Each structure stands twice: as structure tokens, then as C-alpha cells.
Amino acid sequence: MPHDHHDHDHDHDHDHHHHGLSPSGHPYRQDDDAPLTYWQRMEIAVRELLIEKGVTTAAEIAGQIDLMDSRSPANGAAVVARAWTDPAFKSRLLDNAGDASREMGFDIGPLHLIAVENTADTHNLIVCTLCSCYPRNLLGLPPDWYKTRAYRSRAVREPRAVLTEFGLDLPDSTTIRVHDSTADMRYIVLPARPAGTEDLTEAELAELVTRDCMIGTGLPRTPQTGATAG
Amino acid sequence: MVKRVRVRSLMPPGHVRAPAYLRGKTGVIERSLGAFGNPEQLAYGLPAEKKPLFRVRFTMAELWGDQAERPADTLDAEIYGHWLEEVPDHAP
Known part of the structure; x- marks a missing residue:
């Protein structure tokens, strides 16, 4: 890493740490020492009031955070591989993706989910x-x-770029839709199944499904080329 | 039958979920989604009427004119029925 300050004269014989x-x-x-924003203070105030008034408990809130943290793109990958x-x-998924996901046992609450299918001539974003x-x-x-102004404004205006x-x-x-x-x-997005995956199991197929390919900013991985041993 | 609709060209104050870039633009109903609480009331904690919600498909040509990357690409958005007006079909 380049460093070019020669404006001090302390001993360079030992490993010194640049400031x-x-x-x-x-x-x-x-350090993350920035003061709380208005909305962070508001969130804390409302949360503490809800607990104080017995509407919810700290344990319930922690439980919901744990539940959200336990959700991951792997859930969607399992749904895609099943389809x-x-x-x-697959036909139930395209008809009502929420119910199809619930059928697989995923706790998605009241989510209304629509699956849009990529085909040979259609790509969804x-x-x-x-x-x-x-x-x-x-x-x-x-x-x-996904939450940036750049993605949100450009995806509708110049999706190809x-x-x-x-x-x-x-x-x-x-x-492009x-x-x-x-x-x-x-x-x-229900991505198209990659070529050359005829022999893979459902679990192996799920490994090919990335988060981005379910948003439409990517394609599924292709299976490792070359012979698999044994 | 394809139903053509135009997003109302209104600019009311307050919370609305019809994006400004789609107002005044014409598309077709891709599917009906059923009735959902009106976000314009829900946002203020008011009792919300159920309003029909539709997925409307626009061409990029309709949205961006000559600036469209590829005119036949499409954009689908969910628009509440009270934001849509029917566009009569061309002469039979």
C-alpha cells in the first residue's frame, strides 16, 4: 500500500503504525458514534411505550428479530428448485406463490407473493x-x-443498462419485464432451470439458485463443469 | 378482452402509492388482484375502505418515449382502481 508522508522524523527502524x-x-x-436520528429516537420511544403498556414484550420483539434473521434466500432457492x-x-406457484411457499412449510405470514417466470425470451426484474x-x-x-435511489430509479428507466x-x-x-x-x-423471479442439470437432485438444484437470480439481477449458477469423481 | 386504462393525472397531497412517473400513462390490465385497504387512509391510521387493486402493464415506449432502451420491454405496477380511468378501444 502506497504511503508517502516524509514530514516526520521519528525512527523508522522499527515497524511503526501510520496514523x-x-x-x-x-x-x-x-466507531459508530453518530447521534441517533429523529426516527431512531422515535422507534425507541414507541417500542419502550408498547412494552411499558403491556402491548408487547421485549422477548416478543427479540423473537420477531430472530425469526426475520432466520429467513434467507435459501428459502426461495428451495421453492425455485421444487418448481x-x-x-x-410450478403451476401452483405461478398461480399463487404465497400459498405454494406456505405449502412447503415456510412461515411467511400474510405475504402476498407473485412468482414471475423467466423463459427463453422473457427476463423479469x-x-x-x-x-x-x-x-x-x-x-x-x-x-x-436494492434500497438505493440509484437502483430504484434506474431499474424502471434503463433496466438493460x-x-x-x-x-x-x-x-x-x-x-425485459x-x-x-x-x-x-x-x-x-422464477429463473429458468440451467441446461445440463437433468441429473441433479432438488437439493443440488437449490444450490444453484442465488438471491440475485430471484430479484432478476442475476442468473442461476451453472453446475460445475468437468467430471465429478466417484 | 384487453382492458386499456390510464393512470389518473392527479397530484394530491399526502401518502399515495401511484408512482408519479406512471400518472397520465396508458397501459393494460395484466390481472386483478382483489380488494385491499386503501393505503391513502391506512397511512394515517384511519379506517380504510377496501379498494380493488390491479396489475397494469405499460410499454417502455409509453413511459419513456424515444428514451426507451427497447420500446417493447414492459413495466408492471400495482395500481388501485380509483387511480385508473378506462380508455375506450379504437373503433370496432
Whole structure:
């Protein structure tokens, strides 16, 4: 790592630490000492009042946080892999993705979920221009970029440019369908099953399904090429 | 039959969930979603009427004109019925 300050004259014979840099030469991350924002104070005040008045308990709140943290893209991957292997399930998924996910045992609460299918000539992309609507009850918390103004505004205006930046160059023959989650529905992309996966089990297929391919900013992984031993 | 609708070109104050970039734009009903509490009341803790909700599909050409990357690409959004007006079909 380059360093170019020669304006001090202390002994350089020993390993010295540049100001603000760790021994390995990386900058220290600043302590998170910023004052609370207005809305953070409001959240704390309302939470404490709700507990004080017996509407909820600290244990219930911690339980809900644990439940949300336990949700991950792996849940959606299991749903996608099931759809790839079971045509009757796939048709139920496209009819009502919420009920199909519940059928697999996922606790998604009152989530209204719509699955949109990628085909040979159609690619789907999910965004929420108004805020950050995301199928959290199935996939867990959204990635930070999903909530940025840049993604939210550009995904509806220049989805092809956005997808190129994600490394996805779609041919002009592919129709892009962008879905703006403006109200009560949440969306999941059902990606196309990759070629060469005929022999994989449902669990192996689920390993190919990434979070981004269920948002539409990626494609599923392709199976490892080369012979598998044994 | 394809039903053509236009998003009302209103700019009311307060919480609404019809994005400004779709107001005044014409699309087709992709599907009906059923009735949901009106967010314009829910946002203020008021008793909310149930309003029919639709998925409306717009072409990128309709939204962005010459600026569209590929005119036939589409955008679907959920719009409440009270934000939509029917657009008569062309002559039979």
C-alpha cells in the first residue's frame, strides 16, 4: 500500500503504525458514534411505550428479530428448485406463490407473493420505486443496493443498462419485464432451470439458485463443469 | 378482452402509492388482484375502505418515449382502481 508522508522524523527502524492505519496498513473503521436520528429516537420511544403498556414484550420483539434473521434466500432457492422438479407445484406457484411457499412449510405470514417466470425470451426484474418492498418474509432482508435511489430509479428507466452493470447482457430478442412493487404484492423471479442439470437432485438444484437470480439481477449458477469423481 | 386504462393525472397531497412517473400513462390490465385497504387512509391510521387493486402493464415506449432502451420491454405496477380511468378501444 502506497504511503508517502516524509514530514516526520521519528525512527523508522522499527515497524511503526501510520496514523489511522492498522498494522497491516488498512484504515481503521470509524466507531459508530453518530447521534441517533429523529426516527431512531422515535422507534425507541414507541417500542419502550408498547412494552411499558403491556402491548408487547421485549422477548416478543427479540423473537420477531430472530425469526426475520432466520429467513434467507435459501428459502426461495428451495421453492425455485421444487418448481424446477415438480410441474404441478410450478403451476401452483405461478398461480399463487404465497400459498405454494406456505405449502412447503415456510412461515411467511400474510405475504402476498407473485412468482414471475423467466423463459427463453422473457427476463423479469423486480424493484420497488416507492421504498424498498421485498419478499422479506420468504427471502429475509434485501441487499442494501436494492434500497438505493440509484437502483430504484434506474431499474424502471434503463433496466438493460442496470443489468449490464450486474454482468448480465441480455440479447435484444429477450423481452425485459420490470415489476414495480407499488402496493400489496411482493415478487420473486422464477429463473429458468440451467441446461445440463437433468441429473441433479432438488437439493443440488437449490444450490444453484442465488438471491440475485430471484430479484432478476442475476442468473442461476451453472453446475460445475468437468467430471465429478466417484 | 384487453382492458386499456390510464393512470389518473392527479397530484394530491399526502401518502399515495401511484408512482408519479406512471400518472397520465396508458397501459393494460395484466390481472386483478382483489380488494385491499386503501393505503391513502391506512397511512394515517384511519379506517380504510377496501379498494380493488390491479396489475397494469405499460410499454417502455409509453413511459419513456424515444428514451426507451427497447420500446417493447414492459413495466408492471400495482395500481388501485380509483387511480385508473378506462380508455375506450379504437373503433370496432
